[in-house]
Amino acid sequence: MSLRPDITHLLGRARGDLAMGLPVALCGPSGGALIAAAETLDAARLAGLRSVASGAGAQLALAITARRAETLKARAYDGDLARIVLPPDAGTAWIAATADPQSDLASPMKGPFQTQRGDDATLHRLALRLVKAARLLPAALVLPLQDAEAVANAAGLTILPAEAADAAMRLSSPPHPVISARVPLQASHAGRVHVFRPDDGSEEHFAIEIGQPPRDAPVLTRLHSACFTGDVLGSLKCDCGPQLRAALAQMGAEGAGVLLYLNQEGRGIGLANKMRAYSLQDQGFDTVEANHRLGFEDDERDFRIGAGILAKMGFGAVRLMTNNPAKIDMMRRCGIDVAERVPLIVGQTAQNKDYLATKARKSGHLL
Numbered sequence: 240m241s242l243r244p245d246i247t248h249l250l251g252r253a254r255g256d257l258a259m260g261l262p263v264a265l266c267g268p269s270g271g272a273l274i275a276a277a278e279t280l281d282a283a284r285l286a287g288l289r290s291v292a293s294g295a296g297a298q299l300a301l302a303i304t305a306r307r308a309e310t311l312k313a314r315a316y317d318g319d320l321a322r323i324v325l326p327p328d329a330g331t332a333w334i335a336a337t338a339d340p341q342s343d344l345a346s347p348m349k350g351p352f353q354t355q356r357g358d359d360a361t362l363h364r365l366a367l368r369l370v371k372a373a374r375l376l377p378a379a380l381v382l383p384l385q386d387a388e389a390v391a392n393a394a395g396l397t398i399l400p401a402e403a404a405d406a407a408m409r410l411s412s413p414p415h416p417v418i419s420a421r422v423p424l425q426a427s428h429a430g431r432v433h434v435f436r437p438d439d440g441s442e443e444h445f446a447i448e449i450g451q452p453p454r455d456a457p458v459l460t461r462l463h464s465a466c467f468t469g470d471v472l473g474s475l476k477c478d479c480g481p482q483l484r485a486a487l488a489q490m491g492a493e494g495a496g497v498l499l500y501l502n503q504e505g506r507g508i509g510l511a512n513k514m515r516a517y518s519l520q521d522q523g524f525d526t527v528e529a530n531h532r533l534g535f536e537d538d539e540r541d542f543r544i545g546a547g548i549l550a551k552m553g554f555g556a557v558r559l560m561t562n563n564p565a566k567i568d569m570m571r572r573c574g575i576d577v578a579e580r581v582p583l584i585v586g587q588t589a590q591n592k593d594y595l596a597t598k599a600r601k602s603g604h605l606l
């Protein structure tokens with residue numbers, strides 16, 4: 240028996256620390272690093288990192304994804320990421336402007352950036368995955384240090400064993416059921432909401448069960464990713480709200496179904512980053528380009544979570560309500576049999592016409 244946190248707990252702490260602007264230590268087999276999220280770093284902590292860097296003769300770098308590097312015309316020698324050498328006079332405003340594309344068009348002369356090549360970028364890569372998991376901008380300050388653990392211990396920072404963290408982040412342990420209760424819905428009086436909670440302190444997900452679908456036949460299913468603007472506010476920029484209501488209505492009409500409400504807002508980048516993407520869309524970029532300029536892939540969702548919840552509820556086969564072939568593919572790869580695709584084409588507006596056309600053209604959505 241131990242009171243010590245395991246790697247899952249440490250990952251949860253690290254995400255929280257990064258979101259609050261605290262550095263975190265990564266300790267690998269061949270050295271460690273202090274990392275901090277570009278978005279939340281304040282001047283005092285930047286000064287602290289600079290002072291540790293000069294004491295150790297180490298060089299601070301800003302790790303960004305290859306997507307962001309492409310926009311900034313910075314050379315990404317590590318393939319999927321670039322390590323920008325932090326200029327000696329760069330402050331938090333410089334770091335924020337490099338990480339955040341909002342001012343790219345207004346200041347087209349950002350750079351030139353000197354990027355590092357050679358050496359190992361493993362800890363930089365892990366730092367980027369951690370700040371993404373904290374739903375922050377994908378940019379992290381990284382200070383490689385042989386004695387990162389000692390520095391972190393002295394400062395009371397969270398220490399993550401890098402190899403174990405990397406392995407734990409690749410695994411997807413399905414969230415566990417917490418509670419379910421009857422909720423009569425407009426679409427069906429036989430509604431039941433189930434709450435599922437991940438072990439790693441990340442967002443809870445919900446399953447809305449309509450009726451009592453038999454577990455031994457394909458169940459009418461919708462995997463719905465959270466869209467605060469569409470689902471709650473009735474935004475005309477996307478089709479999420481009408482899709483949510485149409486899916487529940489069809490389940491109500493058939494008397495059975497399950498809708499998973501997955502808290503993967505903004506295709507997995509979080510609401511703040513989705514609003515950043517919307518602001519770039521107002522500058523003329525489409526939904527995919529906006530994600531890339533921010534440094535994200537088109538879609539950062541992990542659909543293993545949805546498959547895991549279905550399995551925990553006892554479902555092995557679905558009639559999946561979607562226009563997204565990637566969802567079908569992921570379900571099948573996670574062991575859920577997709578017996579049928581049920582198209583869900585509702586909610587087209589003048590304002591989302593281009594968005595839906597871009598998804599069809601670039602992300603393979605079926606219209």
Ligand SMILES: Nc1nc2c(ncn2[C@@H]2O[C@H](COP(=O)(O)OP(=O)(O)OP(=O)(O)O)[C@@H](O)[C@H]2O)c(=O)[nH]1
Pocket residue numbers: 462463464465466467477479482503504505506507508513516517526530560561562563566604
């Ligand atoms: N990053 C980003 N996310 C967006 C944008 N517009 C909508 N979203 C998010 O996109 C997701 C849409 O989810 P879904 O409707 O489940 O998925 P889908 O890939 O469109 O697939 P189907 O609706 O099943 O065909 C939600 O998480 C929205 O918040 C956008 O412009 N940028």
Ligand SMILES: [Zn+2]
Pocket residue numbers: 466468469470477478479480
């Ligand atoms: Zn939406």
